[in-house]
Amino acid sequence: MASQTNNTPHLHVAIIGSGPAGFYTAQALFRARPDIQIDLYERLPSPFGLVRSGVAPDHQKLKRPIQLYEQIASHTNFNLIANVTVGVDLPIAALSQHYHAVVLAKGTESGRLMNIPGEHLSGCHSATAFVGWYNGHPDFRDHVFDLSHENAIIVGQGNVAIDVCRILTKTVDELRHTDIAEHALDALAESRIRQVYLVGRRGPVQAKFTYQELKELTELSACILQTSAEELILNPASEAELAKRDSATRGRVRNYETLTKFAIESLSTKPRRCTLRFLLSPIKLMGNQQLQQVVFERNHLTGPVSQQTALGTGEYETIDCGLLLSSIGYHGTPMTGVPFDSAQGIIPNQQGRVLDHD
Ligand SMILES: Cc1cc2nc3c(=O)[nH]c(=O)nc-3n(C[C@H](O)[C@H](O)[C@H](O)COP(=O)(O)OP(=O)(O)OC[C@H]3O[C@@H](n4cnc5c(N)ncnc54)[C@H](O)[C@@H]3O)c2cc1C
Structure with a gap:
């Protein structure tokens, strides 16, 4: 003593x-x-x-x-x-x-709720639960995630969202030598997910993920990254954000350069695809007990440089999916x-x- x-x-x-x-x-x-x-x-x-x-x-x-x-x-x-x-x-x-x-x-x-209709549907979970499940956290070990659908949507574009996307799109061989829980590895081995959408409400310059995490998504053996050229077009305020000379901006510039490389339709034969979508907010989840579709409202950015917020345009887009993981922060x-x-x-x-x- x-x-x-x-x-x-x-x-x-x-x-x-x-x-x-x-x-x-x-x-x-x-x-x-x-x-x-x-x-x-x-x-x-x-x-x-x-x-x-x-x-x-x-x-x-x-x-x-x-x-x-x-x-x-x-x-x-x-x-x-x-x-x-x-x-x-x-x-x-x-x-x-x-x-x-x-x-x-x-x-x-706890993961923040999206607070939109349909959040109770089977197939809609927080990323917190999914992360806990694949890491063997006692609170989430017994959760069941239905991976039998082709399309999954991850709402949010921080590093946790990218982690979750990587786990959904890596092959079992890529995951086998990690710390992943055995039950999750077994379930992921049977996964039929082919398309993962990573959706953010603001634009590519405002996305929170770091360059290192994005880069890893470009290096997956069985999954190709894709973005949409149209969604990478910047307004003047976003261009100004990208032109700043601080260390955070250097990461954003590298992100943006990487994203633009994946804005062309790829001829890749990789069986899985991860599509980064920008300027979309989920407003409604649809399905009869089981999640089937997510309705998004298209946004535009408004406000001064570095303080831009997403504002709905009144245009909508519906994406089919059987699994949605919301990764919009913690509470x-x-x-x-x-x-x-x-x-x-x-x-x-x-x-x-x-x-x-x-
Ligand atoms: C999916 C994910 C990936 C991440 N990846 C990274 C990364 O790569 N690099 C990085 O730097 N950060 C990462 N982070 C962030 C990092 O893990 C957190 O910032 C950090 O763990 C927060 O530390 P904390 O001690 O505040 O909380 P926690 O790590 O959450 O620890 C809190 C502890 O308190 C315990 N507790 C809660 N309530 C009670 C109670 N009533 N009585 C007793 N005990 C209680 C909990 O069980 C828990 O063990 C990640 C976070 C998440 C969610």
């Missing part, structure tokens, strides 16, 4: 959540006060949050921080208390009484006994300190 210094009492801190936020908090506290006692509570049987169950199974290198977390966890004054859901198994008030400080590092666990979930701002999906706080109910 570390010894007490300057007669100051041991500080005893509880951290809720064993993802990166929880572990880096523990690291910072140990650096500031090596004699501090830390109990880290985790609701799942195993630690590391989304580094374990979010990061794509074919991106093993990105899981390297786990080595550091294991080092932090080996500190004599560190306890991991797994399989305990704070707010359910253990009231937050009880923790507050027994610790000098309680740190909430519980992540944002926190409330914890009993802790204030919660349900509109923003966050714990209200001022510079990290939780604000009281009133």
Whole structure:
């Protein structure tokens, strides 16, 4: 045990959540006060949050921080208390009484809803559930994803959307040597999906994915990338965004150059196709219990440079599909006994300190 210094009492801190936020908090506290006692509570049987169950199974290198977390966890004054859901198994008030400080590092666990008619249809899921399923997260392991349809749509154009697209379009041989869960590999081996649409409400310059992720989509052995020349035409504000000279723009320029290379009809014989579509917002999902079609409204961009928003044009397009995965961001979930701002999906706080109910 570390010894007490300057007669100051041991500080005893509880951290809720064993993802990166929880572990880096523990690291910072140990650096500031090596004699501090830390109990880290985790609701799942195993630690590391989304580094374990979010990061794509074919991106093993990105899981390297786990080595550091294991080092932090080996500190004599560190306890991991797994399989305990704070707010359910253990009231937050009880923790507050027994610790000098309680740190909430519980992540944002649910996918944002699209809030459109038909979202309840079978075949419509959040990317959160799909990612959890292929990563073996206990909450999602038993979910069933019907991969028997030819067309799938992913709504959203961030890196999570690209991860999901890659998993749907890689061959079993490409996936076999990754960290993918066995049940997901078996199901994907039977997949009949041939066409994946990756749809964004704004244009190619505003898409959130990084160049590295986009590049990987161009390198798949059995899937060709495609874009539409018409949707790559930029308005003056988007041209100005692309002409900026900051580091974020360099990535956007590379994205745009890559996308333009795939705007011609390809003669590829690859059996799968991933089509990036821009300036489309889903407004309605259709089907009789099972999802069959998605109606999109075409958008145009409006507003000043770097703050452009998508505005519906009143033109519509319908795409057939049996599987839709929405990947439009994450939303926190409330914890009993802790204030919660349900509109923003966050714990209200001022510079990290939780604000009281009133
Ligand atoms: C699909 C996906 C891919 C990603 N890929 C990358 C990537 O390649 N590179 C990158 O840098 N970032 C990536 N990220 C982002 C990164 O994973 C997150 O930013 C990071 O994990 C957030 O850390 P966190 O500690 O806040 O939350 P989390 O990692 O979500 O950890 C929160 C932990 O708290 C636990 N918890 C929740 N509620 C309770 C409770 N009541 N009691 C006890 N425990 C609780 C949860 O079980 C979880 O273990 C990805 C995210 C996703 C979703």
